[in-house]
Amino acid sequence: xxxxATGTRSVVVEREIPFPxxxxxxxxTQPHLMEEWLMKNxxxxxxxxxxxxSGEWGGVLDCEVLAIEPERTLSYTWDFAHDDLAxxxxxxxxxxxxxxxxxxxxxxxxxGFRPDQKQAFGGAHAGWRQFLANxxxxxxxxx
Amino acid sequence: xxxxxxxxxxxxxxxxRRAIFERLCREGEQTVGALTTGAGVSQPAxxxxxxxxxxxxLVRDRPHGRQTHYSAQLEALAPLTDWTGRMTGxxxxxxxxxxxxxxxxxx
Numbered sequence: 001x002x003x004x005a006t007g008t009r010s011v012v013v014e015r016e017i018p019f020p021x022x023x024x025x026x027x028x029t030q031p032h033l034m035e036e037w038l039m040k041n042x043x044x045x046x047x048x049x050x051x052x053x054s055g056e057w058g059g060v061l062d063c064e065v066l067a068i069e070p071e072r073t074l075s076y077t078w079d080f081a082h083d084d085l086a087x088x089x090x091x092x093x094x095x096x097x098x099x100x101x102x103x104x105x106x107x108x109x110x111x112g113f114r115p116d117q118k119q120a121f122g123g124a125h126a127g128w129r130q131f132l133a134n135x136x137x138x139x140x141x142x143x
Numbered sequence: 144x145x146x147x148x149x150x151x152x153x154x155x156x157x158x159x160r161r162a163i164f165e166r167l168c169r170e171g172e173q174t175v176g177a178l179t180t181g182a183g184v185s186q187p188a189x190x191x192x193x194x195x196x197x198x199x200x201l202v203r204d205r206p207h208g209r210q211t212h213y214s215a216q217l218e219a220l221a222p223l224t225d226w227t228g229r230m231t232g233x234x235x236x237x238x239x240x241x242x243x244x245x246x247x248x249x250x
Contacts, residue, residue: 038240
């Protein structure tokens with residue numbers, strides 16, 4: 001998606017999670033659980049708290065908690081500093097939880113990229129080969 | 144229905160097939176016979192992988208005499224090299240890990 005007015009872009013991923021919001025919320029906000037599915041971190045569920053996410057590739061994301069509404073909304077900045085502006089990134093990630101009969105509807109939105117950020121950390125640093133290698137394992141489990 | 148990105152991911156998720164594609168990217172146009180050398184699988188298997196790659200738009204074939212030459216179509220990777228597509232993939236993978244974690248967690 002592209003917001004023509006501001007030149008920002010956003011990525012939205014939505015998923016039906018077969019677990020209640022309370023359990024999902026713990027996985028989204030407890031550092032030792034966040035590390036298991038996202039990255040190493042020193043997150044605290046406090047608005048204004050600055051923390052870092054350390055990727056396996058050695059890169060570090062600078063983050064700040066923007067909004068917290070327990071079991072409903074979590075939002076933090078997701079910035080990557082780099083001398084080369086093509087690699088640098090400023091964005092905001094927002095998790096939105098909606099209870100459903102079967103569990104929780106999870107919506108993840110990452111927004112705020114400039115269009116000139118063609119090479120961002122996700123692909124440029126980890127490399128799409130590594131990404132595909134990980135995906136291979138995911139697909140193997142999904143079959 | 145699978146979208147273009149899903150097709151690419153599925154096509155390149157197979158290590159043997161990916162190796163064939165990477166070799167075409169690296170070394171340029173090749174015949175099935177040349178590709179079979181060092182592929183670690185039989186020529187019919189290589190042909191089958193090339194068929195899948197062709198269907199995904201990742202390789203093109205060019206008949207020349209009795210031989211068919213295959214070449215990589217790098218522009219077919221656009222959905223993967225596109226930033227938005229890549230970040231979508233990033234989050235999809237992370238949420239897969241998140242779901243795995245939720246299954247392991249105590250209630």
